[in-house]
Each structure stands twice: as structure tokens, then as C-alpha cells.
Amino acid sequence: MKKFISIFLAILIVFSLTSCNTKISKKPSKLAVYATFYPLYDLTKKIAGDKATVQNIIPPGVEPHDWEPTTKQIADIEGASLVVYLGLGMDSWISKVESSVSGPKFVNVSNGIDAIKVGNAVNPHVWLSPKEAQILAKNIKDALVNADNKNAKYYEDNYNTLLNTLKQLDSEYTERLKNTKTKTFIVYHSAFDYVARDYGLNQVSIVGMSEEAEASPAKVAEVIQLIKKENIKYIFTEPLTSPKPIQSIASETGAKVLPLNTIEGLTKDEMKKGYDYIKLLQQNLDNLQKALN
Template sequence: MRKRWLSTAVAAVSFFLLAFFAAGCGSAGQGKLVAGKLNVVTSFYPLYFLAQSIGGADANVINMIPAGVEPHDWTPKSRDLDTASKAQLFLYNGAGLEGWVDDFLQGLPGDSKLVTVEASQGITLLPGNPEDGETDRSHVDPHTWVSPKSMLIMAKTVADRFAQADPTHQAVYEANYGALKEKLEALDREYATRLAAVKKKDIVTSHQAFGYLARDYGLRQVAIMGLSPDAEPKARDLLRISKFVKANGIKTIFFEELVSDEIAKTLAREAKVSTTVLNPLEGLTPKQASKGEDYFSLMRANLQNLVQALQ
């Protein structure tokens, strides 16, 4: 029985990897610079959301990664560099998320006036867990934005840099930031109140993307994959997590939408539990984008799924 399940798990790993790399082969983000506005280039969706919310009508925001593309292994194209070099602000998360960023910035022409903003600055970062065979333990968990508490810090960082880059519209940016801050604080209160009331605190996730959320709201994350969703789980890790699920009465295993859910579903079948979405908000799917979903709607959907799973 165990050998048969392990064989199925290994096969699922292979399928997962193929599906991931196929999904990652999207085109670069589309967008044009607009004269007379603050031109802002963002590295992925959460920063695009912040920039649009704070910039409003006075900013032109271009997100480099298109809908449906997982950002961990995405790399910019020459046209992205050309666009960014002519913009005023470039927002990236930092904390190791964009492994390409140093080379990207070094490729800027000498006359570029682009100002770069590392949005995760000021957040107390969590250490990452190296994969088997790795010896470097200095890397950190980059998934800061998944916690509303961290997103509040990131929003303030972005707002300050908008005001510095375009002081003419400083009052507008500050007003927009104030409205966004109120919404993020309300979301933070919802998470704190509802998750304080759940009976269980353990969440089993396909991707180690919820460390900040777990830290800030009293949960414990057990991840199948590592910090990057293309990290290949070992059969012994799947067996260990299966035992954890059974021993701790876990009822739900969470998966995400931008990568294959086969590993999570294989584990759930073996452990006889259900699966549901816990979105790391690394990007929107084309369907979500067309429906007008945003950070707030997806984070509230996450909260609802967490509460239902942890009763």
C-alpha cells in the first residue's frame, strides 16, 4: 500500500513540474508609458495593486508580469528593461523574490532617472527553509504581502516614494493612501478576530507562502513544497505530511491556482481529506482579472476558506 502511494506521489511530482514550467512560459506584461503622468513599473501583482490604489488617476502603472503567470521563475525581457528605464519609479518586493532584479538594474542605461523601491523594507523578515542539499541558510521568506499587517507597511513605503517622486500630487497620493490604509486595517481586524476564534491552528499548504500570515494571526504552516512552488517534494516528505494530517485531525489541504494542484490532491486522497484554494496572491488568473477581483476580494476569500477549514 505504501509503495503504491509513493509511486503515485512521485508520478504526481513529475506532472507538477511539467505543468509548472509550461505555465511559466507566458509573454511579458503589456503597457506603455504616458506623458504627463508618474510612470510606475511594478514587478508583480501585489505591488501593481498598491501602485494603482495610491497613484489613482495621476499615475500610469505598468505591471511586467501578465495575468496567469507565476512570478517566482519569471524573468524580464529586453522590452521590460526599455520600458522601466524610461519610467520614474520601479517597485519590486525584494527579500529574494525577484532573483533577476540585480542584473536587471545593472542593465539600465546610464542616463536613466529610474528610482527603485524595495517594498518589503521595514518588515521583520522570516527565515526560509533550505531544500535538501542546500547549505545556504541566509535566504528569507519573500511572501510578505500575504499578511495584511505586512501589506500596511508596504503601502506606506510605496506612498512615501510616490510623494517624493511627484510632489505636485503629494496631497492626492496621501489621500489615496489614507483610504487604502483604512481598508487594510479593516482587513487586518477581520483576520485577527475570525482566526482567533477557530479551534484548529495548523494549515497544510502546497506552497510555503503563508509564513507571514501564520506568524501574524497565530497559525502554524506545514508546507508540501518550499518557498518556490517548483521545489520538488521528496516521497518521505509526503509521507511525513500525510502522517501529520492524520495525527492532527487536518480536514483540508490548501492548494493555489497558478501552479498544478496534483501534489496537494494526491496527498489529500491518501489522507482522505478535502482540498480548497488558499491564494498566495502572486498574480491574478485571467478569469479573476476579467471579473475585477483584487487583493481585498481574494484575501477575504482566503479568510473564508481558512475559517471553514479550521473549525
């Protein structure tokens, strides 16, 4: 009987070992990629197509400035092959993730961008300019090719299609914003520094680089004066957060409110309509052109 039990145990051990082995050797069939927030997620998805599973770390509809990952979210990233992040102070929490997980490769996709300095910091909102977006797309494509070389041709093809779309948008921004009646536009937080620089406009913002900041009464009064003096007809709100001071400035001055999307995340309505990053860049151009003429 003893002999029988030990043979039985031996078989059991061999079985459990082989089942363990098959589990370990079973690799995920697709490259697993994480992107820190919406614009990077959408660009990555457009290049990765169906060769990779791309996940957005910051949930859609969540404002990403000052966001922090939970322990569970950090643990989930361990299983990925690649994490793309922006840098420039937008997703600085990524350093905490990078030091906590050993699985994925981390790639900063703002490399090569001529960043706009604001005091000791830099303005991170590069994705709002189709000119800068081309650099992001190139860095994302290179990261995918390095992580999954057997699909290099596929990623290159998708990238070229995306690059054509971004170049087309860049020309449209240049053309349609070249001869506007006025060059000054008013926004809540200074997300459009790169749009202003790349297309020769003048952005006036009520708060600084993060919409978390409080609007100072002095700044609000200054903007109201500016609107009256320059006879500005439109001011811009942000669909994701709808900041209150914009509404009060509008009712004080009679200026109309138009959306100018910071594309930091999608609203429920934008998701329902199937909008993407490119669609929102086009919408921003339409509204800029309208406000400046």
C-alpha cells in the same frame, strides 16, 4: 539656383530642428511607474489612482518565482520615472534591470518589514499578511510622493483609504482566527509564514519557499500521517499553479481541497471576475476560517 537650394536647405534644417525640439520638450503628462509583480502593482494602482500610469512587469497569470525579464522588457522600463520592487529575494532580477537602465528611480518597498529567515534566505511572501501589507503600502505611497510631489495630497488621501481597508482586514484576520478549533493548516509552498506568524497559526508546507521545487515522497508521506493523526478535514491548493501532489494527498486521505491564494498573479478566471488583491485576501480569510473550524 544654387542660392535657392541652400536657402531651401537652411529652412528645412531649421524646421527639422524645431520639430526635434518640440519632441524633446514634450514630457509625458503622467508619472510612469512599474511594479515588479501583481500585489505591488495593485497596491500601487490603488494609491496612484489616475495621477500615474502603473504597469505590472511580470504579466498577470505568470508565476513569479524564478521569472526573468527579456531584453525588450528591460528596455521598456527605461522610460519610467519609478520602479517599485519587493526585495527579500522575490524579484532579485531587478538588480539586472537597475544596472541596465538609467531613467527610473528604484524603490525597495519591503524596507522596515521584520523578515522571516529561512536558513540563509528570507521568506519573501509578506504581501499575504494584511499586517505586513500596511508597511508595503506606506513605502509605495512615500515613493509616489517623492517622485511626484505636486500630487502629494492626492496620494496621501488614497493611501489613507487603502490603509483603513488593510487595518480593517488585519482586525478581521485577528478576530476570526483567534479561537479556531485547530491552528495547523497544510499548503503546497510556504507562502503563508507571515500569516502564520501574525495570526498565531501553524503552517505545514509540502515544498519550501518556491513552488518550482519538487515534493519529496518522504514529505508527502509525513503530511498524510499528520492529516490522519490530527483528523485534518481540509488542505489548501494554489489557484495559480494547482500543484498535483495536493490532489493526490486529498484522494489518499479524503481531505477536501480548498484554495488559499498566494496572490502572486491572477488566474484568467480571477481577472474575468474583476478580483483584486483585497478581494483575494478576504477570500483567503474565509477559507482559512473554514478549514480551521
